[in-house]
Amino acid sequence: MVRWGILSTGDNASKFAKDLLIDPSTRGVHDITHTLSAVASSTSLQKAQDFLSAIQAPTTTAYGSYDALLQDPAVEIVYISTPHSLHFQNARAALLAGKHVLLEKAFTVNAAQARGLVQLAREKHLFLMEAMWTRFFPLTQHVRDLIQTGTIGAVQRVVADRNLGRNIEELYGTEHRLVNPALAGGALLDLAIYPLTWIFYFLYPDRPALRSRPRVSSSLVKYAPTGVDETATVVVSFPETRTQGVATASLRVASDPTDPGVRILGDKGQIQIFGPAARPLGVAVVSYGGDAAVERKDFEIPVGHGLFWEADACARCLARGEIESDVMPLDETVLIMEVMDSVREGNGLKYPDEIESC
């Protein structure tokens, strides 16, 4: 049984909290249970209490400051779901308080901050993971199995896309966290992280001997009112395996929800993944040659949003005394942050100094 604390009462924190309260047996999980011990708001105690009323968690402790939650001995692991600009400082405070940490994507504002957190967690022997929930979907593990058993042959390219299709001016103005540079907004950190995680999951070689620094080229379209990127395209090349990934993401661009958001191309066929790249729902395997056969399999998300699978993975790591997940390894999180640093550098996207510092 794992005892969670949550920092923030935002939209995503609410989805995660509701998922924690769902009986794991509804998704066929019988080896672990989750307890929501505490929730903290940085704004007020009332906000935390309202959050707990809304999700119907009357026995969970509400706090009106993040520090107060971090001092609560009932909390073992902290889930942090604040704007990107605060991830480093919130996660550092949690680790210094001796808590394990599950930290929302994008992990930090830059790679230097990510490296700092990883070093601190390792020094203190505490669990730390980027909350890249998509990797823990049974669908994603099914795709990994298909690839490992050679279903589409050698993987040569991954093309992945994540768009919101929003009227940014009307919906987000200049202050919303998605467009606000002071909160590290923009499509790259918020959305392109998903296409990049698909690319790295299937193209970054498992064998250390084949690993070398990927080459990155990119282009960003800026949102004029605030200067963050509204659209991002990143091409990542892996020299040792001669493979390439193309990640596209946009707050503004609309896309057909029936199109596959992710395509994994092999020399014998391809895997198409349907549904949002963050929350995939179906897989089609297309085999090349003679009949060009297509096999489709849908993956229903049981009761809830689907954030519980990453929570289950954290619980299992804690039960086994592991401080890192091999599904979302910290070195890969840091490497992806380095890719995003180089995209920002190449396209002149800099955030205020206060949020870039360690």
Ligand SMILES: NC(=O)c1ccc[n+]([C@@H]2O[C@H](COP(=O)([O-])OP(=O)(O)OC[C@H]3O[C@@H](n4cnc5c(N)ncnc54)[C@H](OP(=O)(O)O)[C@@H]3O)[C@@H](O)[C@H]2O)c1
């Ligand atoms: N995994 C997913 O599917 C998914 C989906 C959406 C977002 N996310 C990630 O989750 C995180 C939060 O996103 P969200 O959409 O939930 O954001 P949100 O609704 O704006 O919530 C952010 C919360 O952070 C807290 N906060 C602390 N300081 C703040 C500040 N200076 N400005 C604004 N908020 C502040 C606030 O809670 P208090 O006032 O209670 O402290 C606020 O409610 C981000 O890292 C985002 O990338 C993940």
